[in-house]
Amino acid sequence: MLNGLFKKPKIKLEEYKLPPIDGRPTVPDNTCTVCPACRRLVVTVDLEESLYICPACSHYLRVPARQRMEQTVDKGTFSELFANITSQNPLTFPQYAQRLEKAKRDSGEEESVICGTGQIGGLSCALFAMDPRFLMGSMGAATGEKITCLFEYAAEHNLPVVGCILSGGARMQEGIFSLMQMAKVSGAVKRHSDKGLLYVALLADPTTGGVTASFAMQADIILAEPGALIGFAGPRVIEQTIRKKLPPGFQRAEFLVEKGFVDRIVPRAEQRSLFAKLLLFHKR
Amino acid sequence: MTAYERVLAARANGRPTGQAYIEQIFTDFIELKGDRRFGDDPAVLAGLAFLNQTPVTVIALEKGRDLEEKVRRNFGSANPEGYRKALRQMKLAEKFNRPVICFVDTSGAYCGLGAEERGQGQAIAENLMEMMALNTPILSVLIGEGGSGGALALSVADEVWMMENAVYSVISPEGCASILWKDSTRAAEAAQFLRLTAQDLLEFGVIEQVISEENGNFSAVCAHLKEKMAETLVFLSSLDNNERLDRRYARFRRMGGGAV
Known part of the structure; x- marks a missing residue:
């Protein structure tokens, strides 16, 4: 054997x-x-x-929207709103339907933003978070509609808004409709603000284009993650325009703090406790 | 005309710019400069004028006429101080109860180092928010290129009109083609898909009126425009402040692209 x-x-x-x-x-x-x-x-x-x-x-x-929500709110307190609002293809733009399908598969989300209510440090707030896996958080009509609805909801219920922002900007495939979202959301932010309610934004990498030129820069307090790219024009577009290489660190969060456009850089581990403190400061 | 032919017409050399409209439509234009924060941006031309007997605030994104002037005005691409200068004039208009009339003609907000350092995004964002609540009538007319956020920053209005050969888009057809097909020479195709003509935008409800450029010389076109402006401002001024603001809010609120 x-x-x-x-x-x-x-x-x-x-x-x-x-x-x-x-x-x-x-x-x-x-x-x-x-x-x-x-x-x-x-x-x-x-x-x-x-x-x-x-x-x-x-x-x-880059943190997916749903994980971002979990990282931000007290455990088990997130309750989603406006989940049924989804993108259409208003211009029947070529390849867009397929790209939307892929974005939905890749992210498991129906749109580039999720909205809802929750508590941070026991204080209630309305929240939204944008998803890097959904066309890099780009703003289509449904994105704008959801964020507008959230600010209206928050204004109605006297809630502060915490926005976790990450976006390449307006979504080209929805043409003029995505551009109009910038104005639409701005109107809702303004009405919320005029009621004396707090809006805190946390900008993550990347925050550019039409989102920077609207609700990312409209918050009462603007926070940013270390090293995040934040700007209006993308670095490549600027380099093409000025025909020069950009200096290192240009459009990074630290640069925006230096230029006066961001209040604070906040490491991830400290974000939740800072949100809680800010909500406490503005408790009504 | 194809969409791209409209784009080319909107950009054509010799197409009347904001100054020409101001000369034709208003009297006693007095230019006022500066944003009181950083400097004066020649890409934005702003001041006071009379529309018939009514004092108004006029703001134009101005490309310039000859080459020298175009260079001085940065081809109508404003820096943040340009948008802040416009907002300053709007705030004055609000204080003194004057309607605001904007003429928009820009390929887009300037994409330069200084523009980023001084907060291009923040400047546009602030205009969008403040115009949404500005307590006086606002009328915007797109007269040439309506390039994305840089054009929107002067187009949050009670009514937005477009000249027949003006275009208004989230991205230039060249930019769109280079993203879609990595080939900016396919701009004509991209222009078709973007639906950026005045007629398209009227159908979408994004604008209220298309101003005809046919059948007449420029002064006839302006005479017609002036008449419509006067009529519309009478109507907008007759509204109660809150009603006008609600109407402006609702105007943008319903732009959903079918997403509901």
Whole structure:
């Protein structure tokens, strides 16, 4: 019985070939995330616990809207509003329907923003958070409609608004309708503000274009994540316009603080407690 | 005319700019300069004038006529101080109960280093918010290019009109084509998809009126425009302040692109 044990194997090692793989080795979707800064693989569940900060290099990864909500509100207090408002294709723009479908699959969300109410440090507020996986948080008509509804709801119920903003700007595929959202949301922000209610915005990487030129810059208190790109024109557009390379650090959150357009840079671990304090300061 | 032909017409050299409209429609125009914070932006031309016998505030995004003037006015692309200068004039108009008339003609807010350093986004954002609640009638007329946020920053109004060959869009057709197909030479196709002509926007309910440019020289077109302006301002001024603001809010509130 043991005879065969010390014999040379009859099959040569080369014949134990692994089955062929198409392209590069992969892991199942969403199990792991590659840190864009250090290229290391991080298990997604671990990322959620580390507030989407890379455990290896401390890079701030972009936080999906729903995780952002969980990070921000007291556990179990988030209650979603206006979830049924979704994007149409008002211009029947080429490839847009497919891109919308893909954005929905990639993010698991119906639109680039989620809205609702919750508590932070036991204080009630209205909240919205934008999703990097949904066309980089771009603002279509449904995005504008949801945020407008939220400010109207908050004004009606005397609630402060906390906005976690991340967006590439207005959504080109909805043409003039996305541009009009800038004015529409601004109107709702103004009416909320005129009731003496607080609006705090937290700007994450990236916040640009029509979102910067509307509700990102309309908050009473504007906070930003370390290193976040914040600007009106994107860096490439500026470089093309002025035909020069931009200086390092240009349009980063720290630069905006220096120029007077952002109040404070807030590390992720301190965001929730700062929100709670700010709500407490403005409690009515 | 195709959409792209309209874009080219809107940009055409020699197309009347804000100054020409001001000369034709108003009397006693007195230019007022500066934002009282940083400087004076020549891309925005602002001041007082009479429309018939009514004092009004006039603000134009001005591209300039000859090359030298175009360079001085940065081809109508305003910096933040331009938008702040416009807002200062609007606040004065509110204080003294004057209607505001804006002429919009810009390829977009300027995308430069200084513009970012001085808060281009913040300047536009503030105009949108303040215009939404400005307690005096506002009428905006897009006379050439209506380039994205830079044009919107003077177009949050009780009524928005467009000249027949003006265009209004979230992105230039070239920019759109280069994003979509990585090929800015396909701008003509992109222009078609963007639905940026006056007629398209009238159908969408984004503007109230298209001003015909046909059948007549520029002064006839302006005479017609002046008549409509006077009529509309009488109506807007007759409204109670809150009613006018509610109407302005509702005007933008209903622009949902079918998303409900």
